[in-house]
Amino acid sequence: MKSREIHLNAYLKGAPDPKYYDVVETDVPAPGAGEVLVRNLYISVDPYMRGRMSGVHTYIAPFGIGQVMDGGAVGEVIESNFDGLKPGDHVSSMHGWREAYTAPGAGLTKIDTSILPPQAFLGIAGMPGLTAYVGLKRMIDLQPGETLWMSAGAGAVGSSGIQFAKAMGATVIATAGGAEKCAFVKSLGADHVVDYKATDDLTAAITAVAPDGVDGYFENVGGTHFTAALNTLRRKGRIAACGMIQRYNDTSAATLPDNLTMMIGKSLTIRGFIVSDHADMFTDFVSDLGNWMAAGKIKPAETVMDGIENAPAAFSGLFTGQNTGKMLVKI
């Protein structure tokens, strides 16, 4: 069986561009003992991957040059020599950026697609959804009646988090860029929507919809958003920070206004986090998500591009605002 896969050919400087990636056709070996052959249905492109394309070791190793990249994917089992999986089963894995693969069955996660479609396990029921859940539940400790500001509300984490925060009984302010995305986050249930591209004073725009300030801020953007968050949080406010997409492609040193003294006068708590450190919350997440879905409070949202050859374009699109909801590549 043949599979096309995406190789990184050089570490990125600045914005992602198709020139950094090669589409390479390979032979997928037949599965050996304990192995399965899987055809991917959807692969995930996520902002955190930008760090791995820089060649710098942060909390996760960089991608190898001239090698296929790893990433989230959901697929269908074609052949199995592993007791726990049979042809037709759906699995999620980190074997993304390729059309098919052979791997030990023990390293794959069987997913139940009777309620949600497979691709939801890359979005609201997967890593971005768990990220939103951990941020709201553990980092912000959001309480019913509180006001939450969700940044990048139209993104994979943001679109999940808006719905979770509403289900948790909060008032939700969502920021997004442009009229189309603002309409989208409104459709997800956000109480107030602010188009950050339509204002040059984000602090004033948030204050206009939350005159008494916000209790929690979910940071996906960084830069001017962070500054406005310090300005608009009320006493004992909390920030959960899992991403700062505005900064990932910077090639020169950026600066920001220094309003950090706000964190003292207001006794703010700011927590950066990486979702993989919080796998212990997965059981609670699945339970709450199931209940919220049963109550009709959740709708998955995704933007889909077709064909493995378009995976680099889909990834680039994360940084130019091409997606509403989770960005996926359909194989």
Add this chain to the structure above:
Amino acid sequence: MKSREIHLNAYLKGAPDPKYYDVVETDVPAPGAGEVLVRNLYISVDPYMRGRMSGVHTYIAPFGIGQVMDGGAVGEVIESNFDGLKPGDHVSSMHGWREAYTAPGAGLTKIDTSILPPQAFLGIAGMPGLTAYVGLKRMIDLQPGETLWMSAGAGAVGSSGIQFAKAMGATVIATAGGAEKCAFVKSLGADHVVDYKATDDLTAAITAVAPDGVDGYFENVGGTHFTAALNTLRRKGRIAACGMIQRYNDTSAATLPDNLTMMIGKSLTIRGFIVSDHADMFTDFVSDLGNWMAAGKIKPAETVMDGIENAPAAFSGLFTGQNTGKMLVKI
């Protein structure tokens, strides 16, 4: 009885200057029922007072123009109509910036000066000491064997915190400005001392003494110190922020390098706090401080200026590095 006191005559713009203050002589009334007459022995000048001199309501109301200011003070009871206090007793109060006062005895705190001199209750055994304790214990949750970076190590909070962190079993890096202050923080027990005025790359200077990074950073300074802290903290590092003295006199908007993404990759926790929110820790503080003193691990450190008329100069001196340890005015 006459008392001289310090009135604020205008809200400050920029650095403190004696022109903003008047020395006014008043008559202290004889104590009525339940009241005591107290002669202050020492008054406290503290960086947080700068905020109250700006005319802006933050977490605490601004000082009134043309009125005597409030602030920490320790004094001796001269006359008493209050059952709990007798002449010769020592009390701490918020009736600072004046030589003497009459007030209800119920609002004063009797202090035990058999072990520590009265002025220590304005420093290591008072608000600055409790601030250091809360920051280390509750905000940073410092563990034995960890590495702590204490900024403004020669200040009232810093000089207390260095000694507390050593008593808690940590390795302590202290930053201070100039050779004299560096020698002082070394004498308090700091394992490593960095003169921030002698380097233009604080990140490199901290890394040189802590190649594996620091676990906790105690923020008293802000600006370039905060940036270097994000750079040098290791994974799951914690920042306690109770002051940013570098910023208090800014009259125009300051900027700082945007390295905030560090807080995500390293999963940092940053907690701003105001000591008055943590009065519940006072009992533990007194107990630990007593044990550490009995073990010979603590020495109070102060800089004393003489005469109420020099209180404005003492306050200005906080921002120009005139103090090692707690800055006090002896009456």
